[in-house]
Amino acid sequence: MLFFIDTANLDHIREAAELGILDGVTTNPSLMAKEGISGEKEILKHYRTICEIVGEGRDVSAEVISTDFNGMVAEGKKLAEVHENIVVKVPMIKDGVKAIAHFTEIGIRTNCTLVFSAGQAILAAKAGATYVSPFIGRIDDISWDGMQLIEDIYKIYDITGYETAILAASIRNPLHIVQAAKAGADVVTCPLSAILGLLNHPLTDIGLEKFLADYKKVNG
Numbered sequence: 515m516l517f518f519i520d521t522a523n524l525d526h527i528r529e530a531a532e533l534g535i536l537d538g539v540t541t542n543p544s545l546m547a548k549e550g551i552s553g554e555k556e557i558l559k560h561y562r563t564i565c566e567i568v569g570e571g572r573d574v575s576a577e578v579i580s581t582d583f584n585g586m587v588a589e590g591k592k593l594a595e596v597h598e599n600i601v602v603k604v605p606m607i608k609d610g611v612k613a614i615a616h617f618t619e620i621g622i623r624t625n626c627t628l629v630f631s632a633g634q635a636i637l638a639a640k641a642g643a644t645y646v647s648p649f650i651g652r653i654d655d656i657s658w659d660g661m662q663l664i665e666d667i668y669k670i671y672d673i674t675g676y677e678t679a680i681l682a683a684s685i686r687n688p689l690h691i692v693q694a695a696k697a698g699a700d701v702v703t704c705p706l707s708a709i710l711g712l713l714n715h716p717l718t719d720i721g722l723e724k725f726l727a728d729y730k731k732v733n734g
């Protein structure tokens with residue numbers, strides 16, 4: 515399972531990359547706004563910087579703002595030109611599906627975002643999306659079962675042979691990562707806090723403290 519970081523924060527991206535476990539990055543307009551990135555020039559520059567930090571072969575999802583076919587295609591092409599790592603992120607709407615099918619045809623990779631049902635995931639795969647992004651946390655937020663959706667999509671893609679990768683998004687905590695792995699997600703995209711949270715176990719801390727104390731007893 516691949517690990518993406520879900521942020522536009524350069525320090526967080528650097529920290530995850532330095533850990534040596536980072537396979538890619540996802541961003542969205544809210545995350546870009548959080549970092550104060552605005553205006554086409556600055557936005558494209560920020561995506562280029564992210565691509566350079568993560569290095570070759572690591573996918574970076576950059577989302578279109580347009581909601582009509584022509585707008586999404588024009589924007590997507592511009593984003594794809596920034597760097598070969600760029601994957602164009604397109605919302606799950608009618609024109610979005612059409613744009614994904616077009617991008618597939620012309621060889622631009624896509625991430626179909628804002629997916630909340632298995633039916634939407636089927637459409638994304640039919641259009642040839644490289645990734646489909648079911649939003650686990652936001653489904654849990656309304657008291658539905660986000661992880662069940664990952665299981666359903668996994669089963670459908672397995673039966674049908676769709677090649678779209680399941681990118682579990684809207685991950686909020688380390689347990690989500692473990693559950694997404696068990697449910698068959700190909701990728702998890704998560705904030706740095708959830709990635710670092712995987713490190714924690716009190717028995718690791720207690721065990722290490724004891725090892726170091728015992729070493730000190732005989733070595734001074």
Ligand code: E4P
Pocket residue numbers: 520540541542627647649651652683684685703
């Ligand atoms: C996915 O690509 C989105 O950027 C993201 O995972 C949304 O997460 P949120 O629901 O925590 O905003």
